[in-house]
Amino acid sequence: xxxxxxxxxxxxxxxxxxxxxxxxxxxxxxxxxxxxxxxxxxxxxxxxxxxxxxxxxxxxxxxxxxxxxxxxxxxxxxxxxxxxxxxxxxxxxxxxxxxxxxxxxxxxxxxxxxxxxxxxxxxxxxxxxxxxxxxxxxxxxxxxxxxxxxxxxxxxxxxxxxxxxxxxxxxxxxxxxxxxxxxxxxxxxxxxxxxxxxxxxxxxxxxxxxxxxxxxxxxxxxxxxxxxxxxxxxxxxxxxxxxxxxxxxxxxxxxxxxxxxxxxxxxxxxxxxx
Numbered sequence: 140x141x142x143x144x145x146x147x148x149x150x151x152x153x154x155x156x157x158x159x160x161x162x163x164x165x166x167x168x169x170x171x172x173x174x175x176x177x178x179x180x181x182x183x184x185x186x187x188x189x190x191x192x193x194x195x196x197x198x199x200x201x202x203x204x205x206x207x208x209x210x211x212x213x214x215x216x217x218x219x220x221x222x223x224x225x226x227x228x229x230x231x232x233x234x235x236x237x238x239x240x241x242x243x244x245x246x247x248x249x250x251x252x253x254x255x256x257x258x259x260x261x262x263x264x265x266x267x268x269x270x271x272x273x274x275x276x277x278x279x280x281x282x283x284x285x286x287x288x289x290x291x292x293x294x295x296x297x298x299x300x301x302x303x304x305x306x307x308x309x310x311x312x313x314x315x316x317x318x319x320x321x322x323x324x325x326x327x328x329x330x331x332x333x334x335x336x337x338x339x340x341x342x343x344x345x346x347x348x349x350x351x352x353x354x355x356x357x358x359x360x361x362x363x364x365x366x367x368x369x370x371x372x373x374x375x376x377x378x379x380x381x382x383x384x385x386x387x388x389x390x391x392x393x394x395x396x397x398x399x400x401x402x403x404x405x406x407x408x409x410x411x412x413x
Contacts, residue, residue, distance in 0.1 A: 152173070154167060154170070156170065158209075158213075159211075159213050159214040159217060160213065161259075164217050171214075171217050171218045171221045172232075172233050174211075174214055174215065174218045175237075176218075176237050176239065180215055180218070181239065181242070183202065183204055183215065183219070184219060184222070184242065185242065186202050187202060187219060187223075188242065188245045188246060188249055190202065191249045191255070192245070192248070192249060204216070216259055217259065219257070220257040220259050222246060223246075223249075223250070223255045223257050224255065224256075224257055227247060227250060230243075230246075231243065234246075256283055256284065256287055257283065258279050258280050258283040259279075259283070260275060260279040273297065274297055274298060274348055274351055274352075275348060277297060277298070278298055297351070297355075298339070298347075298351060301339065301351060301354055301355075302336065302339050302340065305332060305335065305336050305339070305354075306336055312363070313358055313361065313363040314361075315332060315354070315357075315358075316332055318357045318358065318360075318361050319331075319332050319335075319357075321361075322357050322360070325353050325356070325357060326353065335350065335354075338350060339351075
């Protein structure tokens with residue numbers, strides 16, 4: 140009896156990515172096309188298209204995608220991002236190969252209305268407070284706007300305001316140097332205010348969220364209120380409505396409405412999805 144080897148039956152993708160991320164998508168920009176559109180994904184994509192079509196008020200809704208760790212939520216979200224942002228010519232083969240021509244026609248209809256800006260964020264495990272959530276939303280929107288090549292990135296965000304006050308203490312009533320000395324135990328990784336400023340300027344969003352949260356916490360202990368929710372809402376309105384695109388505005392209005400509803404809900408509790 141002939142001996143058969145596993146590699147005669149099974150092939151391993153040499154570029155297999157166990158955990159898909161923003162960096163993975165940057166290095167392998169066409170990797171999304173390897174995603175198999177199972178029934179659940181098709182239903183999610185249909186819901187997204189229905190929301191963007193805005194055929195009636197019942198379709199004007201937020202969409203919740205859930206699943207256990209490692210089930211492909213992040214990967215699927217990047218596929219949707221590419222479908223909504225990449226050229227129609229580049230996404231068409233994916234739909235044809237997977238027998239989704241009808242859905243492709245609907246995607247084309249939505250895309251024909253104008254450019255769509257997708258704000259995507261993964262790795263939310265560290266977002267465990269309201270301030271971190273709003274910082275993540277605002278900074279993710281700003282990054283998406285910048286990545287899209289749009290020059291207007293909105294009004295001053297909370298991160299910008301914190302950085303300005305730390306660099307120019309004379310502009311604020313909040314004495315961060317004094318607070319830093321008083322609560323050194325909360326800044327064990329830093330030897331000075333200058334080292335904190337350096338990290339705020341250089342770290343990626345995900346890496347500086349905890350630092351921002353600590354600064355906000357210390358400010359609250361000193362009686363200083365950053366007015367996070369109001370500032371975040373103003374920033375989103377300023378950033379997104381400054382894009383000058385009717386199609387984007389139609390989509391963003393839904394986002395801002397959901398954001399306001401979320402803000403009201405979070406006054407009572409914090410819900411973290413990861």
